[in-house]
Amino acid sequence: MTSNKKLVVENLAKRFGKVIAVNNISFEIFDGEFFAIIGPSGCGKTTTLRCIAGLENPDSGSMLIDGLNVSGMPTYKRGMGMVFQDLALFPHMNVFDNIAFGPRMIGRPKDEIKNEVDEVIGLVRLEGLGDRRITELSGGEKQRVALARSLVLKPRILLFDEPLGEMDPALRERMMVEIKDLHRRVGFTALYVTHDQEQAMTLADRIMVMNKGCIEQIGTPEEVYLNPTTLFVAKFVGTINLIRGKVISIDKNKKNIEVETDVGIFLAPMQDEATAGMSIAYAVRPENLFVGKEAANYANKIYAKLTNRTYRGLDTEYTFQLSNDEEFKALIQEERERKIEVGEETTLGWRTEDAAVISKPSVIRGLDVDRVLLGE
Amino acid sequence: MNKPRNILKYLTNPLLLLPAVAIDIVFLIFPFFYGLYLSFMSSMKSPTFTLENYVYCFSGYSSMLLTTVEMAALITIILIVVSLPIAYFLAIKIKSDAIKTLILLVILAPFWIDWNIRTIAWYPVFGAGGFVSTIHLWIMHALGYHSVQPISLLYTLISIIITWIQSYLLFMVVPIYLILLRMDPTILKAASTLRAGTFKTFYHITLKWSFPGIIIGSVFVFSLAMVDYATPILIGGGLPTIGVTVWNLGRWVQWPKAMAMSMIILALILVVIAVALRKVSVTRIIY
Amino acid sequence: MNKISLLIAVYLGATIFLVYLPISHLILFSFNKISSLYYPFNGWSFKWYEAFIEDPAIIISLRNSIAQAIITTIITVIASTAAALAFRRRFRFQNPLFYIILLGMIYPGVTLGLTNLIVDVQVLNLPLSIWTISFTLSVWCIPFGLIILLMRFDPKLSRYEEAARIHGASEWKVFRNVTFPIIKTELIVVALFAFTLALGEVFRSTFVSPPTSPVLPVLLLSTLASYPPTPKYFALGTVIAVVSLATILTGGAIMSRRGGLLVRK
Numbered sequence: 001m002t003s004n005k006k007l008v009v010e011n012l013a014k015r016f017g018k019v020i021a022v023n024n025i026s027f028e029i030f031d032g033e034f035f036a037i038i039g040p041s042g043c044g045k046t047t048t049l050r051c052i053a054g055l056e057n058p059d060s061g062s063m064l065i066d067g068l069n070v071s072g073m074p075t076y077k078r079g080m081g082m083v084f085q086d087l088a089l090f091p092h093m094n095v096f097d098n099i100a101f102g103p104r105m106i107g108r109p110k111d112e113i114k115n116e117v118d119e120v121i122g123l124v125r126l127e128g129l130g131d132r133r134i135t136e137l138s139g140g141e142k143q144r145v146a147l148a149r150s151l152v153l154k155p156r157i158l159l160f161d162e163p164l165g166e167m168d169p170a171l172r173e174r175m176m177v178e179i180k181d182l183h184r185r186v187g188f189t190a191l192y193v194t195h196d197q198e199q200a201m202t203l204a205d206r207i208m209v210m211n212k213g214c215i216e217q218i219g220t221p222e223e224v225y226l227n228p229t230t231l232f233v234a235k236f237v238g239t240i241n242l243i244r245g246k247v248i249s250i251d252k253n254k255k256n257i258e259v260e261t262d263v264g265i266f267l268a269p270m271q272d273e274a275t276a277g278m279s280i281a282y283a284v285r286p287e288n289l290f291v292g293k294e295a296a297n298y299a300n301k302i303y304a305k306l307t308n309r310t311y312r313g314l315d316t317e318y319t320f321q322l323s324n325d326e327e328f329k330a331l332i333q334e335e336r337e338r339k340i341e342v343g344e345e346t347t348l349g350w351r352t353e354d355a356a357v358i359s360k361p362s363v364i365r366g367l368d369v370d371r372v373l374l375g376e
Numbered sequence: 377m378n379k380p381r382n383i384l385k386y387l388t389n390p391l392l393l394l395p396a397v398a399i400d401i402v403f404l405i406f407p408f409f410y411g412l413y414l415s416f417m418s419s420m421k422s423p424t425f426t427l428e429n430y431v432y433c434f435s436g437y438s439s440m441l442l443t444t445v446e447m448a449a450l451i452t453i454i455l456i457v458v459s460l461p462i463a464y465f466l467a468i469k470i471k472s473d474a475i476k477t478l479i480l481l482v483i484l485a486p487f488w489i490d491w492n493i494r495t496i497a498w499y500p501v502f503g504a505g506g507f508v509s510t511i512h513l514w515i516m517h518a519l520g521y522h523s524v525q526p527i528s529l530l531y532t533l534i535s536i537i538i539t540w541i542q543s544y545l546l547f548m549v550v551p552i553y554l555i556l557l558r559m560d561p562t563i564l565k566a567a568s569t570l571r572a573g574t575f576k577t578f579y580h581i582t583l584k585w586s587f588p589g590i591i592i593g594s595v596f597v598f599s600l601a602m603v604d605y606a607t608p609i610l611i612g613g614g615l616p617t618i619g620v621t622v623w624n625l626g627r628w629v630q631w632p633k634a635m636a637m638s639m640i641i642l643a644l645i646l647v648v649i650a651v652a653l654r655k656v657s658v659t660r661i662i663y
Numbered sequence: 664m665n666k667i668s669l670l671i672a673v674y675l676g677a678t679i680f681l682v683y684l685p686i687s688h689l690i691l692f693s694f695n696k697i698s699s700l701y702y703p704f705n706g707w708s709f710k711w712y713e714a715f716i717e718d719p720a721i722i723i724s725l726r727n728s729i730a731q732a733i734i735t736t737i738i739t740v741i742a743s744t745a746a747a748l749a750f751r752r753r754f755r756f757q758n759p760l761f762y763i764i765l766l767g768m769i770y771p772g773v774t775l776g777l778t779n780l781i782v783d784v785q786v787l788n789l790p791l792s793i794w795t796i797s798f799t800l801s802v803w804c805i806p807f808g809l810i811i812l813l814m815r816f817d818p819k820l821s822r823y824e825e826a827a828r829i830h831g832a833s834e835w836k837v838f839r840n841v842t843f844p845i846i847k848t849e850l851i852v853v854a855l856f857a858f859t860l861a862l863g864e865v866f867r868s869t870f871v872s873p874p875t876s877p878v879l880p881v882l883l884l885s886t887l888a889s890y891p892p893t894p895k896y897f898a899l900g901t902v903i904a905v906v907s908l909a910t911i912l913t914g915g916a917i918m919s920r921r922g923g924l925l926v927r928k
Binding site for chain 2: 668671672674675678679681682683684685686688689691692699700701702738741742743745746748749752754760763764766767768769770771772773774775776777778779780781782785786798799801802805809814834859860862863864865866869870879880883884887888892896897899900903904907908910911912915918
Binding site: 053054055074075076078080081082084086088089090091092101102103105106149150153159 | 819822823825826827828829830831832833836840841844845
């Protein structure tokens with residue numbers, strides 16, 4: 001894959017007073033890619049975005065867009081678009097003027113502005129709403145105006161700063177579909193910042209997970225979900241069951257690792273970094289757990305008591321309590337639901353290949369497995 | 377590698393502040409220092425360093441200084457008492473924004489009438505044959521006293537204080553009102569469910585909450601009342617207050633002495649402000 | 664409304680009564696047939712209105728006042744708007760500078776006027792004029808403007824500016840196309856406020872006013888300090904009162920259209 005590199009960030013760093021917001025990070029985005037940055041609040045993703053946008057001045061590092069160094073360049077010359085969390089549509093203008101703002105500012109000829117704006121209005125399906133004042137629009141319509149405002153400028157990169165944060169779930173779903181659709185049709189390069197990994201998983205071609213100003217992992221949604229390189233990423237992306245354990249032995253023939261925990265001894269696929277005696281976290285995703293009589297067939301089993309059951313339409317989430325009082329969650333599709341009552345004890349089972357052993361707590365030095373497990 | 381950042385961005389803020397700060401420096405701070413220098417000079421013509429101006433002020437005018445401070449303190453306290461119910465009522469009891477605005481404007485409207493005009497407007501109220509006098513006569517006649525002289529409140533302390541109430545009401549009501557606006561009235565309801573009676577609620581919650589507003593208002597009223605010279609002249613019959621004294625000294629071109637007196641006043645006001653600032657963080661309120 | 668509210672409403676009524684007592688007398692006696700400010704009221708006449716209109720000193724000083732108030736308003740609006748825009752961000756010396764500007768509000772009027780007079784006369788050899796008054800009064804008006812603006816600025820203003828910048832607007836274009844249209848109304852409010860403040864100001868103006876052609880409040884103070892007032896001044900006062908009140912009610916109407924008085928909701 002030799003796509004053009006749209007954005008190259010090298011050693012970007014920014015601190016606010018004593019707080020290091022962005023800690024010397026480097027990454028690349030390719031032309032036409034939908035790139036998401038996710039992480040908990042305070043991890044530096046928004047600051048990174050704002051540095052690229054030109055709304056903050058990085059302390060050091062370089063940013064190249066289309067090969068052009070934008071580090072010293074004022075915001076308005078960088079040729080980008082941005083959709084803000086609170087949308088920031090100009091309240092004193094109507095829809096048309098909001099969208100036409102960019103072209104007018106950069107000096108497009110008047111007649112062409114009308115064509116370009118109308119074209120984009122058609123693209124986001126806002127036909128006929130050109131005259132409306134911003135206050136008269138619905139949430140979804142406002143969102144589309146925000147998109148249109150940026151798209152009309154054919155930006156080098158379209159930046160998103162948690163745009164779907166303040167929406168109800170139904171609207172959020174619809175907007176995600178629209179954004180994805182727009183991206184497919186128009187082919188812009190997107191840099192999407194959010195704390196909601198679900199949005200990132202749905203929309204992005206590649207995801208970058210940040211934590212305390214550092215990059216934990218960059219990869220496709222599959223890579224980040226199925227092969228998290230650190231405990232932090234495993235916890236952050238999707239739900240996962242984790243148990244602290246120690247590597248007892250490594251079986252080179254069967255390519256297995258044997259792990260001892262408080263609640264039993266389990267197997268996991270072999271990993272290069274794992275050595276005997278190492279303190280690790282044993283991980284298995286809820287959807288890979290089998291409950292009840294079925295569980296007996298599997299190599300890894302534990303006893304657990306059902307403490308809660310949440311019906312979610314497509315699936316049911318079971319919450320179990322293990323003998324060491326820790327929690328395990330299982331996700332069961334409807335058809336395979338076993339009728340187990342809350343308070344009952346049962347067996348949970350899973351395949352060895354569905355488990356993983358994660359040795360690295362985080363990219364951040366000084367954090368050990370326990371602290372990350374606790375959620376730092 | 378880091379190119380020099382947006383220079384213009386760095387310049388904008390200082391540039392924006394320039395007009396306001398420059399005006400302050402040229403027309404407030406520099407004249408202040410010149411005045412300070414003058415206060416230590418013996419005369420305009422042949423300036424030699426001296427403390428005689430301050431001696432003059434303290435020896436001759438210390439009782440007047442005290443009286444003025446007392447008057448200012450009195451009006452401050454009166455205004456606190458007068459303003460609190462008004463601010464409370466407007467901020468909390470009235471829900472409609474429009475009515476809030478209307479009543480505020482109605483109460484504060486006289487503030488925008490020329491100072492002198494609204495001061496002399498008290499003549500027909502206070503003077504002999506005026507409103508108060510006429511009512512007093514009616515009452516006296518009704519009580520059976522028929523040969524009573526018409527009273528005049530003009531040129532008394534009372535008239536100054538009442539005129540001041542009208543003049544400075546805005547400076548006390550607005551800060552308290554603004555602070556109380558930020559209080560969520562449901563706190564009071566919550567307090568009542570916790571068995572706090574009306575007065576206890578008022579004392580513990582409302583009063584404490586309005587405290588910053590009271591402090592700010594007091595600083596304003598006290599400082600303004602101390603140096604007010606128009607009111608004492610017009611209504612007080614030239615009652616000597618600090619403000620009047622400085623005005624007189626200024627008129628008679630006794631500038632070194634006027635400056636010494638001014639510096640003393642300023643020092644007093646600065647002390648009041650310093651004390652107030654310890655209790656209130658103005659900047660946090662405004663921005 | 665419960666008992667306490669009723670009590671306070673009555674109290675409010677009493678306060679309003681107290682505040683408007685002198686003003687109602689002002690208006691009443693401005694129409695008095697005879698030259699008396701006291702009861703009994705003698706009958707209706709417009710002669711005092713004619714009297715002050717025909718008084719050249721008053722008319723000239725009124726013109727001076729208006730001219731000075733306009734200049735002060737312009738200075739105040741420019742300086743306080745610029746400062747308010749600056750204070751939205753954090754920067755070094757933010758607090759000290761804020762206090763310096765605020766100082767003008769609380770600095771004794773006597774001292775401000777007198778020191779400026781001395782500087783003009785002794786140091787600069789500058790003749791007193793409308794300009795000396797305007798700049799001196801600006802020191803006092805600017806903090807008012809600053810506070811009003813800071814309290815009424817839309818907190819999302821910075822966000823709109825950022826959006827503008829990203830979409831191609833240079834600093835000046837941001838101001839002209841986004842910032843200014845949004846804060847326009849607040850500027851009008853500040854202007855009205857400053858105008859009325861400057862028009863009626865006497866404490867500072869007294870000293871920096873040119874002695875031969877003073878502004879109206881200064882003229883009034885010196886006249887009324889020496890001679891007892893006649894209904895002529897009440898007539899003048901009534902006219903001024905009506906104009907001032909009209910201005911403030913307009914300003915109040917504008918302010919409340921964009922949220923509560925003084926505070927943006």
